Amino acid sequence: MGITYENNISAEDCAKLRASAGWREVHPDQLRAGLRSSAFIVAAQDGGSTVGMARLIYDGGYVAFIVDVLVLPQYQGRGIGKAMMERVLRNLRDRLKDGYTIQVDLMSAKGKEGFYEKFGFVKRPDNVYGCGMTQRLEKKGRA
Template identity: 45%
Template structure:
């Protein structure tokens, strides 16, 4: 199988399709458009003109970055695509870094996928040196002007 990797061309349609293939909720188009526009870097992997995988990087580009999305369609998993995406994202982060500094590259692994990321050099938190990753989901309400 010959795969083609494209950088910074991920579309709203392909992003939504890959999200739902992973069992994630659908998002409004405007939210996806803004998220993609504000991403540091995106990868779309194509096979026979169809996007079959993606990776998305967010952060400040010099101190903290996060792999926010990494999705490979189920029928294409186990072919090295995810590893290839991780390698390119890591390479991109290193390219952006300031010489003689460190960049923290974080992510939230889906349940059951931790081993994949450990094979790529990531460490589970909490550990002896770092606390647990945490999150809060904040609803955004339309301002009614009242």
């Protein structure tokens, strides 16, 4: 059987996918809360194992943010990332009513901008937009 797409993912699988990309470890409580509060999740499955994910944060109104777009290294380059992005964007488009606009933002990892451009995202800054900006708030302590 080929790759299938589910709309949920365990915190453990999410943590594994994030680790596969070398991303920072998230406190398990925060990971579970983040997944629970997501507006939409896509998880790519091969047999019983999760090989990719994408996650949508949406305020229910006019602002959305796409995060945790990840495919296991050995599954990259097979159209899985594309299939997940298409599902996330379709989910968002399905929420549009006449006269509605939703601003969809994301933070591209270095070198992945071309992947997102294929779905209509534009790099910032450009003639219209300034830079996207970011910081991390942290409280030191044991997880």
